[in-house]
Amino acid sequence: MQALLSFEQAPPFTAPLRFFLTAPLFAMLAALLVLWSGPELFASRWTPAALALTHLITVGFMLQVMLGAMLQILPVAAGANLPRPLLVATLVHIAIALGALLLAAAFLSYQPLAFRLAAALVGSGVALFVAAAGYSLYGVSSTDPTIRGLKAALIGLSVTVCLGVLLATALAGAFEVPLLQLTSIHLGWGFVGWSVVLLAAVASVVVPMFQMTPPYPQWFAGRFSWVVLALLSLWSVADTAAWQRLEALLAGATVLSIAVFATLTLQLQRRSKRARFDATQRYWCVAMLSALAACSLWLAARSFPALAERQEWPLLCGVLALFGSFMSVMTGMLYKIVPFLVWSHLQNLGRGRVLAPNMNKVIAGKQIDGQMYAHLLALLLLFGAVLRPTWFAYPAGLALLAANGWLLHNIVCAVRFYRGHRLKIEAQTTHAAIGR
Amino acid sequence: MDDDADLVLDARDLEPPEPMVRTLEALNTLARSEKLLVLLPREPYPLYRALELNGFAWQTERRPDGTVAVLIRHQTP
Numbered sequence: 001m002q003a004l005l006s007f008e009q010a011p012p013f014t015a016p017l018r019f020f021l022t023a024p025l026f027a028m029l030a031a032l033l034v035l036w037s038g039p040e041l042f043a044s045r046w047t048p049a050a051l052a053l054t055h056l057i058t059v060g061f062m063l064q065v066m067l068g069a070m071l072q073i074l075p076v077a078a079g080a081n082l083p084r085p086l087l088v089a090t091l092v093h094i095a096i097a098l099g100a101l102l103l104a105a106a107f108l109s110y111q112p113l114a115f116r117l118a119a120a121l122v123g124s125g126v127a128l129f130v131a132a133a134g135y136s137l138y139g140v141s142s143t144d145p146t147i148r149g150l151k152a153a154l155i156g157l158s159v160t161v162c163l164g165v166l167l168a169t170a171l172a173g174a175f176e177v178p179l180l181q182l183t184s185i186h187l188g189w190g191f192v193g194w195s196v197v198l199l200a201a202v203a204s205v206v207v208p209m210f211q212m213t214p215p216y217p218q219w220f221a222g223r224f225s226w227v228v229l230a231l232l233s234l235w236s237v238a239d240t241a242a243w244q245r246l247e248a249l250l251a252g253a254t255v256l257s258i259a260v261f262a263t264l265t266l267q268l269q270r271r272s273k274r275a276r277f278d279a280t281q282r283y284w285c286v287a288m289l290s291a292l293a294a295c296s297l298w299l300a301a302r303s304f305p306a307l308a309e310r311q312e313w314p315l316l317c318g319v320l321a322l323f324g325s326f327m328s329v330m331t332g333m334l335y336k337i338v339p340f341l342v343w344s345h346l347q348n349l350g351r352g353r354v355l356a357p358n359m360n361k362v363i364a365g366k367q368i369d370g371q372m373y374a375h376l377l378a379l380l381l382l383f384g385a386v387l388r389p390t391w392f393a394y395p396a397g398l399a400l401l402a403a404n405g406w407l408l409h410n411i412v413c414a415v416r417f418y419r420g421h422r423l424k425i426e427a428q429t430t431h432a433a434i435g436r
Numbered sequence: 437m438d439d440d441a442d443l444v445l446d447a448r449d450l451e452p453p454e455p456m457v458r459t460l461e462a463l464n465t466l467a468r469s470e471k472l473l474v475l476l477p478r479e480p481y482p483l484y485r486a487l488e489l490n491g492f493a494w495q496t497e498r499r500p501d502g503t504v505a506v507l508i509r510h511q512t513p
Contacts (some may be wrong), residue, residue, distance in 0.1 A: 077481070205478065
């Protein structure tokens with residue numbers, strides 16, 4: 001067997017890797033922001049530091065991981081190859097990385113120019129990615145639920161970023177919009193229409209594949225993405241028109257559908273054929289439990305006005321969703337995606353004559369477990385920081401810094417492993433060629 | 437399809453990249469006239485690319501239980 005990948009079609013190793021190496025840097029920057037701002041950051045979800053932190057995690061960490069993973073998943077799960085993958089990856093990566101930095105700076109300084117530049121950079125980076133991914137998916141049949149989910153997630157991403165650009169331009173003073181209402185719709189589309197829809201589409205492939213579980217039931221996998229997008233669209237209309245009862249009903253239905261996804265995933269995990277859960281499975285488990293806790297808290301706050309009046313609940317919901325759910329699941333997935341990339345590229349370089357090493361040796365298990373415990377500690381301390389900011393804000397910042405520094409170290413180790421084995425393979429194949 | 441195959445590889449319960457590794461191993465020793473049937477839990481897009489690059493032809497069948505059966509042979513027997 002000569003080759004596994006076609007170099008003209010498959011993205012080169014560095015295309016997705018740059019996104020995965022940048023993501024922990026943004027989470028570390030978020031940790032430094034917590035340490036710099038201190039307890040004041042946790043006074044409300046609307047403090048400049050809290051808004052900057054949210055966007056360092058969503059645009060800085062999450063968007064980097066999600067776009068990098070999509071570059072890899074589109075060819076593998078949908079047979080869709082991005083045109084000029086390295087060029088697209090380079091441009092998108094630079095635009096969204098600079099855009100995320102400027103966006104955080106804009107929230108901290110309220111400089112109109114920073115908002116305008118951030119909107120232009122994130123907007124154009126995402127537009128380029130959506131255009132390239134849309135082009136690659138054009139003509140790919142939507143019979144498979146994963147492909148339907150990926151297409152739906154791209155719509156969710158487009159709506160989120162359009163609303164974000166609108167909000168940033170309005171904050172720069174270009175025009176007036178109902179800021180609070182648009183922010184809530186932007187957040188709904190970002191968390192649910194893009195992130196949860198993409199997560200569910202990816203889960204339908206990777207949960208059975210890597211966790212040795214049965215597949216998601218047909219009634220769920222086939223419908224989830226479009227039902228959620230339909231609910232979100234109707235909710236956005238009801239919210240804009242101030243139809244309060246309908247808005248509450250549709251928001252509740254959307255949150256319940258996320259709870260169904262999380263519950264089904266936990267049920268599937270219980271039926272895993274693995275004797276012992278690995279770190280990725282445990283990360284998924286933490287993520288789904290956090291998602292269920294966030295959904296329960298949201299529903300409770302909507303049902304009990306006494307709870308809704310407290311400043312802490314939106315922050316707790318945010319910590320559960322961002323750090324407990326999305327960051328956990330994405331970190332867990334990185335521990336499968338990065339070793340798989342290393343393995344497949346080494347296998348390709350070996351051209352059948354030199355076999356690639358076992359995927360499980362790419363990042364040491366102890367390092368993965370250690371990083372996971374550091375992340376869980378950071379999560380607990382962030383809860384503490386919301387409830388008792390003066391006690392826990394600094395320890396939470398330090399733990400978040402340590403956990404993501406460790407994640408970066410683990411990904412760098414995988415890159416070193418790749419480089420070391422690439423040199424060995426090149427030496428062996430050259431030696432074999434000379435020997436012939 | 438099952439009757440046409442000389443060798444059958446059931447890779448439905450294996451964790452990636454084992455299905456790919458075992459298929460490639462089996463193809464390395466596949467005689468020019470032989471056919472290999474691989475049973476998988478999903479459509480193997482990366483495998484198709486590897487097959488195309490290495491001179492194999494294949495037929496895919498989706499079964500009601502979700503199994504994807506890929507019958508592989510050399511392009512030029």
